[in-house]
Amino acid sequence: MPDYNQMLAGKNVLITTAARGIGKSIALLFARQGADVYFGGRNEEYVRTTEKELQLIRPGCRGYVVDLAKADQTEAFVDAAVKDSGGFDILVSTVGVNCHCPAAEYKDEDMFRLLETNYLSGVRCARKVIPTMQARGGGSIINISSIHSLMSQPTNMLYAGTKGAMNAAARVMALDYAKDNIRVNTICPGVVISDVMYDDMDKLDDAGKKQLDAALHRCQPLEPGRMQDIANTALFFASNMSANITGQTLLSDGGTSIKAHDMDC
Numbered sequence: 001m002p003d004y005n006q007m008l009a010g011k012n013v014l015i016t017t018a019a020r021g022i023g024k025s026i027a028l029l030f031a032r033q034g035a036d037v038y039f040g041g042r043n044e045e046y047v048r049t050t051e052k053e054l055q056l057i058r059p060g061c062r063g064y065v066v067d068l069a070k071a072d073q074t075e076a077f078v079d080a081a082v083k084d085s086g087g088f089d090i091l092v093s094t095v096g097v098n099c100h101c102p103a104a105e106y107k108d109e110d111m112f113r114l115l116e117t118n119y120l121s122g123v124r125c126a127r128k129v130i131p132t133m134q135a136r137g138g139g140s141i142i143n144i145s146s147i148h149s150l151m152s153q154p155t156n157m158l159y160a161g162t163k164g165a166m167n168a169a170a171r172v173m174a175l176d177y178a179k180d181n182i183r184v185n186t187i188c189p190g191v192v193i194s195d196v197m198y199d200d201m202d203k204l205d206d207a208g209k210k211q212l213d214a215a216l217h218r219c220q221p222l223e224p225g226r227m228q229d230i231a232n233t234a235l236f237f238a239s240n241m242s243a244n245i246t247g248q249t250l251l252s253d254g255g256t257s258i259k260a261h262d263m264d265c
Contacts, residue, residue: 007239009034011089014081016068016125019046020195022144023094025227026234027054027061033235035090036060038081042067068095068121069113078128087132090238093122094144096163100155111158118162123169130177138181142237143170144230147190147253163188167249174247183246185237190253191216192225222254 003009008030018027019041027037031054038061039054041047047063054061062084066077082088097117099110126141133139148156149163167186174184204212216224233252236242251257 002240006034007235007241008090011035011238012085012087013037013090013092013238014078014085014088014125014129015039015092015094016121017041017095019043019050019063021094022189022192022194022227022230023092024050024195025231026092026094028057029228029231029235030090030238031057031061033239034058036085038062038064038085038088040064040066040068040077040081069097069117071116071120071124074121074124075128078125082128082132087136088129089133089136089139090142091125091129091133091139092142092144092234092238093125093166095121096144096146096159098156098159101158102155103157106158114158114162115165118159119165119169122166126173130180130182133182134177134180139183140238140242141170141173141182141184142234143167143184143186144234145186145188145249147188147251147256149188150249150251151257170249171247178246183237183242185242185246186249187230187233187237188249188251188253189225189230190251190256191219192227192230194227219259220254220256221259225252225254 013030013035015023015027015037017023018039027039031037036058037054041063044065047065051063064077064080066073068074095117097114099114143166145166146163148160149167152160170184170186230252
């Protein structure tokens with residue numbers, strides 16, 4: 001009988017961004033489940049604050065300051081994390097940035113920034129982490145994608161395209177490495193009340209907050225998602241509870257994908 005209070009005991013986890021938001025929720029949950037968590041983040045203050053919180057749970061946890069929009073920084077980050085940890089059992093790619101524009105108006109620099117951040121940074125991490133998983137007898141790779149990778153709204157071409165690339169790559173990676181007992185799965189969140197959304201809500205007046213709340217509730221039959229909801233789903237994929245699942249894309253969207261709604265949601 002597995003210990004459902006320590007489902008990740010003895011595991012090393014790399015989370016690409018976990019200084020705030022969904023990544024931090026995943027990091028805290030995984031540490032409480034017995035894992036040593038290594039993570040990146042762009043803001044040093046947030047990285048050190050989260051690092052201290054994690055070390056109160058698991059002293060071996062460690063944070064790194066990195067800008068995943070820059071390939072050389074991503075490569076150096078993973079090299080350092082692999083050296084410090086000795087290798088990984090679980091990789092979670094969490095980063096995601098957006099840039100709104102219609103197809104005829106995008107700028108090359110924005111395309112390259114989103115491509116590097118949302119897609120290539122995760123592939124770079126996997127390239128270096130997979131050999132350590134093979135040496136450790138297997139592992140789990142979890143991508144935090146987006147509902148936009150499957151169904152979207154106007155002006156999200158760059159974001160939807162880069163997240164869609166993540167989904168497609170994950171399916172092929174799952175085929176490539178099943179023989180090594182490495183599973184690869186993708187989570188597509190819908191609306192999640194994240195730290196970034198809280199920041200945006202703080203800028204709204206009361207009327208604006210009511211308007212936003214109404215829009216969120218028009219989009220989906222369930223309440224808007226919490227960061228913890230995505231962390232719980234990630235734990236399922238990271239642990240042996242999903243031992244027979246690979247190459248899957250799971251929507252965690254409060255039912256948005258099954259409800260017809262106006263495009264202003």
